[in-house]
Amino acid sequence: MDELVTLFGGGGFLGRYVAQALMRRGARVRIAQRDPRGAFFLRPLGGLGQTQFVAVDVTREDSARRAAAGSTAVINLVGVMGGDFARAHVVGARNAARAAAAAGANAFVQVSAIGADTQAESVYARTKGEGEQAAREAFPGATIIRPSVLFGAEDRFVNRFAAMMEKLPAVPVVRGSALFQPAWVSDVAQAIADAALDPRTHAGRTYELGGPQRISMEELNRWIARTIGRKVWQPVLPDAAASAMARYGGWAPGAPITWDQWLLLQHDNVVPDGAAGFEAFGIDPRPLAAVAPAWLVRFRKHGRFSLSTAA
Numbered sequence: 001m002d003e004l005v006t007l008f009g010g011g012g013f014l015g016r017y018v019a020q021a022l023m024r025r026g027a028r029v030r031i032a033q034r035d036p037r038g039a040f041f042l043r044p045l046g047g048l049g050q051t052q053f054v055a056v057d058v059t060r061e062d063s064a065r066r067a068a069a070g071s072t073a074v075i076n077l078v079g080v081m082g083g084d085f086a087r088a089h090v091v092g093a094r095n096a097a098r099a100a101a102a103a104g105a106n107a108f109v110q111v112s113a114i115g116a117d118t119q120a121e122s123v124y125a126r127t128k129g130e131g132e133q134a135a136r137e138a139f140p141g142a143t144i145i146r147p148s149v150l151f152g153a154e155d156r157f158v159n160r161f162a163a164m165m166e167k168l169p170a171v172p173v174v175r176g177s178a179l180f181q182p183a184w185v186s187d188v189a190q191a192i193a194d195a196a197l198d199p200r201t202h203a204g205r206t207y208e209l210g211g212p213q214r215i216s217m218e219e220l221n222r223w224i225a226r227t228i229g230r231k232v233w234q235p236v237l238p239d240a241a242a243s244a245m246a247r248y249g250g251w252a253p254g255a256p257i258t259w260d261q262w263l264l265l266q267h268d269n270v271v272p273d274g275a276a277g278f279e280a281f282g283i284d285p286r287p288l289a290a291v292a293p294a295w296l297v298r299f300r301k302h303g304r305f306s307l308s309t310a311a
Contacts, residue, residue, distance in 0.1 A: 009077035011039025017189035032067040064099040074100035093131035097138035107199035122263035141203040152185035176218030176236035179268035181210030210271040
């Protein structure tokens with residue numbers, strides 16, 4: 001296989017798994033991000049000459065074009081949870097897709113999110129939807145991948161709750177009824193790699209990737225507490241209190257939830273009925289309980305020497 005795949009944002013949480021999935025398939029991988037030194041840890045995971053690193057500002061079209069030059073496939077993984085959403089999600093997606101087209105790439109994969117919608121009230125969801133639209137306008141055969149919440153050893157979702165439970169006697173639950181369909185980052189990465197390397201099958205399609213289990217925010221928090229063996233009081237905040245906290249305190253550094261995140265939680269983060277998903281890639285997604293306890297053990301009081309109470 002003589003594929004050169006450029007990953008915009010390839011050193012991030014999802015990107016590092018996509019890079020490894022591509023390398024296992026024999027592809028050469030070019031990691032393109034603002035500071036490529038942050039992705040040098042990937043170098044020993046590939047063969048000699050299999051990884052390349054380049055500095056890029058994806059919000060500048062000339063920079064994106066230089067980064068993607070010579071690529072047979074391009075994947076855009078750039079996303080933010082704060083700051084200038086439009087610049088990262090829309091301008092960045094448009095530039096990455098234009099760069100793929102200018103390079104003559106066979107495939108372009110835009111990584112979006114479940115709930116992406118140009119009419120969404122949440123700025124995050126709306127700009128993700130606008131980013132999909134911009135990518136398709138610049139590269140009509142773009143494949144759109146919409147994952148649910150991702151979990152993995154380096155995630156900032158499950159691990160964030162576990163870290164709070166490790167230190168605090170009480171961890172309030174916001175929007176306890178909100179549903180998620182957590183997907184293992186490695187499964188999502190494999191689907192993204194497949195989409196990039198097999199455009200004949202996946203070009204122009206949209207996939208919604210969620211794990212095998214739908215779980216509420218309250219259930220998720222209680223599962224994490226049991227898994228790490230922590231007895232933590234977990235009161236479910238009334239929506240009125242949580243909404244006020246998000247609206248009036250969400251702007252502060254370190255706030256537990258922002259207003260935009262609150263708006264996101266008003267909609268379940270699950271795969272819509274009838275949507276194409278993991279089955280299109282022949283992937284049987286693994287549930288949270290099958291893999292997460294292996295790394296969550298570090299949050300247990302005695303680490304690996306404590307008895308497991310996961311249910």
